Structure formats: structure tokens, C-alpha cells
Amino acid sequence: MKILSLNLTILFLSLGSGLAQNVASPNGQYSLTGGTAARVVEHGAAIFTVVDDMQGVKHLDVSWSPDSSRVVVAVDFVRGSYIYAAYLQDGKWQRALEVDPQSIYDDLTKQVGASGRVVKDLRAPGNWLDNRRLTVNGKLTFSSQQQVAFSYTLTFTDAPTQVSRGGFNEGAIKGEDFRIH
Amino acid sequence: MRSLLAWSFVIALIASISGCDDSISSPSDGGSGTPTQNDLAQGQQIGNAVSGNQPVSNAGSAGFGTPQDQLGDPAFSSGTQVARIDTDGDPNESTTYDHSYNPETSGTIDGQPVDSSQYAYVVRNAAMAAAGVQIGDWALVTNVDTGEQVWARVEDNGPANAPAGEISEAAATAVGIQFQKNSNTIGNPMVSVQAFAHSGSIAGN
Numbered sequence: 529m530k531i532l533s534l535n536l537t538i539l540f541l542s543l544g545s546g547l548a549q550n551v552a553s554p555n556g557q558y559s560l561t562g563g564t565a566a567r568v569v570e571h572g573a574a575i576f577t578v579v580d581d582m583q584g585v586k587h588l589d590v591s592w593s594p595d596s597s598r599v600v601v602a603v604d605f606v607r608g609s610y611i612y613a614a615y616l617q618d619g620k621w622q623r624a625l626e627v628d629p630q631s632i633y634d635d636l637t638k639q640v641g642a643s644g645r646v647v648k649d650l651r652a653p654g655n656w657l658d659n660r661r662l663t664v665n666g667k668l669t670f671s672s673q674q675q676v677a678f679s680y681t682l683t684f685t686d687a688p689t690q691v692s693r694g695g696f697n698e699g700a701i702k703g704e705d706f707r708i709h
Numbered sequence: 710m711r712s713l714l715a716w717s718f719v720i721a722l723i724a725s726i727s728g729c730d731d732s733i734s735s736p737s738d739g740g741s742g743t744p745t746q747n748d749l750a751q752g753q754q755i756g757n758a759v760s761g762n763q764p765v766s767n768a769g770s771a772g773f774g775t776p777q778d779q780l781g782d783p784a785f786s787s788g789t790q791v792a793r794i795d796t797d798g799d800p801n802e803s804t805t806y807d808h809s810y811n812p813e814t815s816g817t818i819d820g821q822p823v824d825s826s827q828y829a830y831v832v833r834n835a836a837m838a839a840a841g842v843q844i845g846d847w848a849l850v851t852n853v854d855t856g857e858q859v860w861a862r863v864e865d866n867g868p869a870n871a872p873a874g875e876i877s878e879a880a881a882t883a884v885g886i887q888f889q890k891n892s893n894t895i896g897n898p899m900v901s902v903q904a905f906a907h908s909g910s911i912a913g914n
Contacts, residue, residue: 581843584815584866605815605866607797610835625839628870645793647809649868668868673808693784693906694841 553596560590560599568599568614568621576621578614579603591653591662598684600653600662609651611664613701615684624689624700626682632706636668636678639708644671653682660684664703677709768849768858771883772828774913775860776847776905784906785840789853790874792900794881794892795832797865798822806890816844816864823864829880830864831902834871837863845909850876852884853899859883860913863904874900 550569552559559569566579566588578601579585587604598615611626633646646668654663662682669675680703689697768775796802798814802825814822816830823830831848842848848861861880881888887895 581838583844584813606811606813607809608834608866608868608871610838610866610869625835626869627835627839630870630872632870633868646868646871649870651869669809671809692839692841694839696839698839 551590551592553592553599554594555596557596558592558599560592560601562588566601566603566612576614576623578623579612589652591656593656593659593662595659597659600664600682602652602664604650607648609649609666611651611682611701611703613682613684615700622697622700623695624698625692625694625696626701626703627698628703632703633668636676636706636708637670640674640676642668642670642672642674642676644674647671654679657681678706679709680704680706768851768860769883770829770860770913771879773830773860773862776908776911777914778911780847780905780908780911783849783903785837785842785873785902785904787873787900787902789899789901790872792852792881792886792894792898793872793875794825794886794888794894795830795865795867795875795877796825796892798828799825799878801826802890807892809892814865816862823877825877825879827879828864828877829859829861829883830877831861831873831880831904832865832867832871832875833863833904834867834873835869837873837904838866840904841906842904843906843909846905847908847911848902848904850880850884851901851903852886853901855885857884862909873902876900876902 550559550561557570561567561569564582565577566582567574568576568578584605585603586606589602590599592599598613601612602609603612613624614621648669649666651664651666654665656662660683663679664682665679667675667677683702683704685700685702687699689699692698796807797811802810804810812822816823829850831850833842842863844863846863848863849858850861851858859880861876867875878888886898
């Protein structure tokens with residue numbers, strides 16, 4: 529019995545790991561699976577790849593919109609978290625990768641009065657404000673070792689986009705209202 | 710009971726071997742260290758300079774060699790950026806000197822972190838990722854001030870919105886950029902980085 533208990537403990541610890549293995553959408557129709565790539569799965573079959581390259585990934589944070597039409601994946605690479613998203617548009621899945629202007633770091637640095645450059649930027653999904661807007665919480669580390677918490681609103685835009693060479697719809701998601709805490 | 714025990718073993722094994730490491734590795738903060746003159750990296754030449762056989766450019770190499778095949782157009786071009794040094798993966802570095810040091814890199818060689826002092830690599834940001842650049846792809850680093858170039862690979866990920874001028878110690882050395890053990894550059898050198906998507910499978914020579 530003790531062996532069984534130990535095995536179950538190991539099992540739960542493993543399944544509770546930070547790399548999302550299978551996060552179901554609220555309506556149960558889809559799930560987001562991790563592994564060699566992060567994919568949207570429907571009825572047990574992968575139907576769309578959100579993140580191709582998982583090399584160096586330490587952690588995934590996944591959050592589905594309340595209506596199950598959008599999913600945000602924060603991919604933690606130790607020194608930086610990149611925000612990927614997939615969304616349904618006219619019945620087809622599309623994907624995007626958040627690329628903010630580099631001036632964002634300058635603005636946040638001024639807000640907090642920090643010295644040095646940003647050497648680490650970790651982010652995680654927070655609460656959905658509605659089906660198009662999600663709060664993202666993060667922490668910046670500067671080369672001076674100063675650390676500051678920040679948050680912003682990730683918005684799915686209706687702006688026309690072009691597809692990047694990596695297959696991401698440019699401008700489909702956008703960070704807005706960055707704030708230091 | 711025996712059947713249940715066996716199943717729990719199997720499930721635990723599957724769960725433990727699937728996916729990636731879940732731990733977030735945060736470098737511990739070291740004490741502040743003012744570099745002395747002895748801490749300066751003196752521009753040791755790393756690897757064998759190769760020129761003439763690469764149709765794309767006459768760039769040198771450091772660690773990874775030069776790509777054997779044509780790479781086509783770069784998927785990402787940084788423009789001119791201030792050079793920044795990433796010491797990650799260098800076993801002789803520590804947070805005592807470089808507060809942002811991390812023993813790990815996103816890319817690995819034979820399961821080990823890519824040693825910044827031995828291999829010319831560049832650090833990816835979100836814009837490079839959006840352009841389809843992946844870990845292991847080839848990149849060309851140019852010292853904008855001198856024109857010196859070195860072939861590198863993309864082997865680490867940095868902050869999402871950081872400028873794309875962060876390069877390894879070996880890459881910096883190969884293009885004549887000097888730096889301190891705390892990773893600060895000497896002067897204000899400028900570089901450009903061109904990265905070639907889907908080029909990771911092209912061997913170096």
C-alpha cells in the first residue's frame with residue numbers, strides 16, 4: 529500500500545507540472561496540448577499548431593477565452609516569456625505572436641526609475657476581461673538586479689493583418705495600457 | 710491491487726517522461742563585483758577563421774563553422790543595434806560577475822548548454838520568433854563599425870522586446886568586440902544580426 533501511495537504521489541506531481549499537457553477549452557470542444565509543439569486539439573486530433581519550436585521551453589501557461597474561440601499561451605524560456613495566441617476567424621484557426629515596440633521597455637524603465645537594461649521578462653496570463661481582452665501579469669528584471677511587477681491588457685484586434693514569415697498574423701494581438709505595480 | 714499498482718507505475722512513467730522540464734530556472738543573484746583589468750576578456754580568437762568558400766559572405770566562424778549551403782534571404786534583419794553580450798552557458802562565468810548570467814541556454818549541444826565563450830551564437834527575441842527563426846538556425850553577425858562578420862547560430866532566448874543585438878562572447882570576439890567579465894562591452898560597439906529561418910539543418914564546415 530505504501531508503494532502504491534508513493535506511485536500515486538509521483539503521478540500527481542508529474543501531472544501537476546508546469547508544462548501544460550492538456551488544457552481544455554471552457555466548452556470542452558478543444559484542448560491545448562504541449563510537448564514537442566503546442567497544438568489545438570479537437571476530438572483527440574491535433575488540428576492547429578500554435579507554437580512550433582519548444583526547444584528551451586521551461587513552462588507553459590495556457591488560458592482560454594470564456595467563449596473558447598481564443599487561447600493564449602505564455603511560453604517561458606527562462607529569460608523571457610513570449611505570448612502566443614490562436615483564435616478562430618471565419619471558422620479557421622489563426623495564430624499570432626505578441627511583438628511590442630522596443631520602446632515599451634524604455635517607458636517602463638522610466639516609470640520605475642530603474643537603471644540598466646531589461647535582462648529578464650517573465651509573463652503569465654491573468655483574467656479575461658471579455659472574450660477579446662486578457663490581463664497579462666509580468667515581472668521585469670534589470671541588469672541592476674532591480675525587479676518590478678507590471679501588467680497590461682492583451683487585446684485581440686480586428687485590424688487587418690499580414691502574415692509574417694513565421695506564419696503569425698501581425699498585429700492580431702496587441703499589448704496595451706502597460707502599468708508598473 | 711497488483712493490477713492497480715502496475716497501472717499507477719505505467720501512468721507515472723508516461724507522465725514523467727512526457728513534455729519538458731517544468732521548473733523555472735532563475736539565476737541566483739550574486740554579489741556586486743567591480744571588474745578589474747584582469748577581468749577583461751582580451752579578444753581571444755576562437756575557432757578557425759574561414760573565408761572564401763561561403764557564397765553568402767566572407768564571414769569567419771567561431772564554433773559552429775560556416776553554413777555549407779546557400780541560405781537565401783534572411784527572415785529577420787535587426788538593423789544597427791548596440792551590441793550586448795550574453796555569457797550564458799559559459800562554465801567560467803557566474804552571477805558574481807554578470808548578474809544576468811544563466812548556466813543554461815535554450816539550445817544545447819550533446820545535451821549541454823551552449824558555451825558562450827566557445828560558440829558564436831545570437832539571442833532570439835519575439836520579433837525573430839515571429840519571423841520564423843528557431844533555435845539552431847543560422848545567423849550572420851556584423852560589426853557595423855568595422856565590417857567584420859561571423860557566422861553564428863540562434864541558441865538562446867532573451868526578453869521578448871529586447872533589441873536583437875545580443876550575442877555570445879565568442880561571436881563578439883570574432884568580430885573584434887571587447888567586453889568585460891560582467892558582460893559590459895568596451896565602448897559602444899554596434900552590430901547587425903541577420904537570421905535565416907529554417908536553416909538549422911544546414912551543416913557547418
